[in-house]
Amino acid sequence: MTHPTPRTQPSQSAVPGVEHAVQLRDVTKRDGRGPRPVLALDHVSADIPGGSFTAVMGPSDSGKSTFLHCAAGLDRVNSGEVRLGSTYLSRLGEASLTRLRRQRIGFVFQAFNLVPSLDVEQNITLPLRLGGRKTSRAWLPYVVERVGLGDHLKHMPSELSGGQQQRVAIARAIIMRPGVIFADEPTGALDPETARSILTLLRHTATELHQTVVMVTHDPHAASYTESALFLARGRLVSSLASPTADRVGSLMAGLRRDA
Numbered sequence: 652m653t654h655p656t657p658r659t660q661p662s663q664s665a666v667p668g669v670e671h672a673v674q675l676r677d678v679t680k681r682d683g684r685g686p687r688p689v690l691a692l693d694h695v696s697a698d699i700p701g702g703s704f705t706a707v708m709g710p711s712d713s714g715k716s717t718f719l720h721c722a723a724g725l726d727r728v729n730s731g732e733v734r735l736g737s738t739y740l741s742r743l744g745e746a747s748l749t750r751l752r753r754q755r756i757g758f759v760f761q762a763f764n765l766v767p768s769l770d771v772e773q774n775i776t777l778p779l780r781l782g783g784r785k786t787s788r789a790w791l792p793y794v795v796e797r798v799g800l801g802d803h804l805k806h807m808p809s810e811l812s813g814g815q816q817q818r819v820a821i822a823r824a825i826i827m828r829p830g831v832i833f834a835d836e837p838t839g840a841l842d843p844e845t846a847r848s849i850l851t852l853l854r855h856t857a858t859e860l861h862q863t864v865v866m867v868t869h870d871p872h873a874a875s876y877t878e879s880a881l882f883l884a885r886g887r888l889v890s891s892l893a894s895p896t897a898d899r900v901g902s903l904m905a906g907l908r909r910d911a
């Protein structure tokens with residue numbers, strides 16, 4: 652099945668021939684809440700190519716969520732630059748940043764975060780209504796078919812399994828054709844078999860819909876579904892793996908935990 656009007660990323664590459672959906676340059680994020688400030692992100696630079704599926708990994712407290720929050724414009728950085736496509740997030744005021752998050756970023760969380768009083772179709776199309784956006788007639792049925800929810804459009808979230816609820820959340824993220832989908836431990840609440848189907852769906856979202864997906868996870872098996880994995884330790888980007896396997900990720904993570 653061909654899908655209607657795929658979104659292409661605008662060309663904004665610093666590296667010839669590579670289009671980056673997200674770029675972090677020398678980013679620091681200070682946590683000033685404790686008695687002495689610590690660097691949650693310590694001069695982190697990363698390039699995430701458009702249409703790729705990337706894992707962000709690291710031991711507990713290594714800065715994964717902070718990375719995601721800063722890359723997605725949920726948090727302001729203290730220094731350095733975050734670029735989404737050709738847009739520098741630090742140059743946006745609060746209203747523009749909120750609009751950008753709504754229109755150009757999709758989020759998928761461990762806890763699904765569906766609206767319980769809306770049915771599946773209403774949940775999926777909620778971002779369109781909030782953003783005052785219309786979409787082609789073919790796009791919604793296409794997305795619904797891709798995520799395997801065709802028979803459930805009129806179901807309420809409480810009538811769905813965890814895996815089905817996460818499919819709704821993924822469809823809701825895809826529907827706006829955002830520049831990037833950020834997924835924070837998307838399989839953390841799912842059994843292994845359901846997790847596998849969700850990871851396969853996320854991979855297809857990247858490869859077939861050319862949709863950039865960045866996933867925070869601590870699970871080496873989840874990372875093996877991605878094209879590349881970035882590793883954080885104590886707020887620093889310390890390693891990366893192309894075509895990561897669960898074994899290679901597992902041993903790298905074991906080393907990082909020993910050093911933590």
Ligand SMILES: Nc1ncnc2c1ncn2[C@@H]1O[C@H](COP(=O)(O)OP(=O)(O)OP(=O)(O)O)[C@@H](O)[C@H]1O
Binds near residue numbers: 681689691709711717
């Ligand atoms: N809301 C916040 N504001 C400022 N700094 C924060 C905030 N939340 C966390 N931090 C800082 O970031 C550091 C790393 O936390 P973070 O949640 O990013 O790690 P993580 O790798 O996602 O951990 P985990 O795997 O346990 O979820 C924390 O030690 C803290 O100093």
